[in-house]
Amino acid sequence: MTPVEEGRPRALLAGASRRWVRLLPWAVAFVLCVVLLPTTIVVLTADYGLNGGVASALAVAQSAPLLLAVVRPLHAWYVVFAADVAGALALLGVDFEQRLLWPFPPMELVGYVALCLALGLRERRRTLVLVWLATAGANVGLGFAAPHGSGAKELLFTILGGVALLLGGVLRERYEVQRRLVEQETISEAERGRRTLLEERARIARELHDVVAHHMSVITVQADTAEYRLATLPPDVREEFTSIAATARESLGEMRRLLGVLRNEEAHGELAPQPGLAQIGQLVEATARTGGPVEFTPCDAEVPEAVGLSAYRIVQEALANVVRHAPGAATHVSLSVSRPAGGQGGERLTVLVVNDPPPEPPAGPLEVGGTGHGLVGMRERVRLVGGTLDAGPLPDGGFRVAAQLPLTEEDLT
Numbered sequence: 001m002t003p004v005e006e007g008r009p010r011a012l013l014a015g016a017s018r019r020w021v022r023l024l025p026w027a028v029a030f031v032l033c034v035v036l037l038p039t040t041i042v043v044l045t046a047d048y049g050l051n052g053g054v055a056s057a058l059a060v061a062q063s064a065p066l067l068l069a070v071v072r073p074l075h076a077w078y079v080v081f082a083a084d085v086a087g088a089l090a091l092l093g094v095d096f097e098q099r100l101l102w103p104f105p106p107m108e109l110v111g112y113v114a115l116c117l118a119l120g121l122r123e124r125r126r127t128l129v130l131v132w133l134a135t136a137g138a139n140v141g142l143g144f145a146a147p148h149g150s151g152a153k154e155l156l157f158t159i160l161g162g163v164a165l166l167l168g169g170v171l172r173e174r175y176e177v178q179r180r181l182v183e184q185e186t187i188s189e190a191e192r193g194r195r196t197l198l199e200e201r202a203r204i205a206r207e208l209h210d211v212v213a214h215h216m217s218v219i220t221v222q223a224d225t226a227e228y229r230l231a232t233l234p235p236d237v238r239e240e241f242t243s244i245a246a247t248a249r250e251s252l253g254e255m256r257r258l259l260g261v262l263r264n265e266e267a268h269g270e271l272a273p274q275p276g277l278a279q280i281g282q283l284v285e286a287t288a289r290t291g292g293p294v295e296f297t298p299c300d301a302e303v304p305e306a307v308g309l310s311a312y313r314i315v316q317e318a319l320a321n322v323v324r325h326a327p328g329a330a331t332h333v334s335l336s337v338s339r340p341a342g343g344q345g346g347e348r349l350t351v352l353v354v355n356d357p358p359p360e361p362p363a364g365p366l367e368v369g370g371t372g373h374g375l376v377g378m379r380e381r382v383r384l385v386g387g388t389l390d391a392g393p394l395p396d397g398g399f400r401v402a403a404q405l406p407l408t409e410e411d412l413t
Helices: 019-047 052-063 073-091 106-122 125-143 152-229 235-262 277-288 305-325 374-384
Strands: 294-297 331-338 348-355 388-393 399-406
Touching: 019 052, 019 106, 052 073, 052 106, 073 106, 073 125, 106 125, 106 152, 125 152, 152 235, 152 305, 152 374, 277 294, 277 305, 277 331, 305 331, 305 348, 305 374, 305 399, 374 388, 374 399
Parallel strands: 294 331
Antiparallel strands: 331 348, 348 399, 388 399
């Protein structure tokens, strides 16, 4: 129902998703033109006694523009409206029976109503009001020249035209409202996804701050105490250690200021040390106490703190999804260190969380509204350390989350 796209007129219902709906206006216009053209000629000549040439010209002017109405209904209305008024004036010059409808015979009513419906689907409210006023004015004005007196039936042209304009306008405005709602929902969904991603990145940044701050603190302490632990240091080396300690303290200060920007009102309590591989067992035990059996295969390998934190959060999110969407399902959690096939790259930590289908389909979600952080957070954490993530449903109805996190410094990104 959009009038113009890139400067070119569009056909009525051109935006419909189904092809038959897009072709419907053309089919209706073609049928009306084929039916009304000969009918108008026959009725005007046989019933009203109008000259054949005049009747043919009026029939073409009143019917053919209906094809144009599919693309430009207002232009078609100019032609049809003028032809209808001209036809009414032409009938004043012939003697026809009183029972016949004047000033607009029935076939003209049919074509005009269809044209008004097309106008309602395309034009704005102000244009529709002006069209109806012109219709009513012509109908009332011709009524003063009625050869057999005027009555209520002579107003059908105005009444039916107004109804068609109103119906078309209502349908058009309803379509516009639905289209805008869909656009707004699409925009809102995109904004929600973007907000979720930004929130998760801020959360990861806050957690990594603690990891990096620990290392920076160690550097500061070692640099500050070097001159006391190593008494034989030359003066220039002592100054170098002093400079390193000062730079490390300045970096810690900058990091604390950055953390203040990243923290929000809900995050002021995140002061505990960040978890790693050692805490995954406690996480599994806590999940098992909720009613679902969890089988855990631990790994005692030494991994970078960022990798351990990412592994913990991935398992945490995966188990949370099991509790939400598959309560009571048997779950398998395993951690292992392996080297890629073919010897390409260093060692990798494999995090695998697989759950079976729930014993009974859940009656409904345990949470009314999810945060949407689950898979988003997993992907961000895996991307942060240069790993890979494979998550998706299984054929038997379960779900699988598999992440591979590099352990060597050259593979970490």
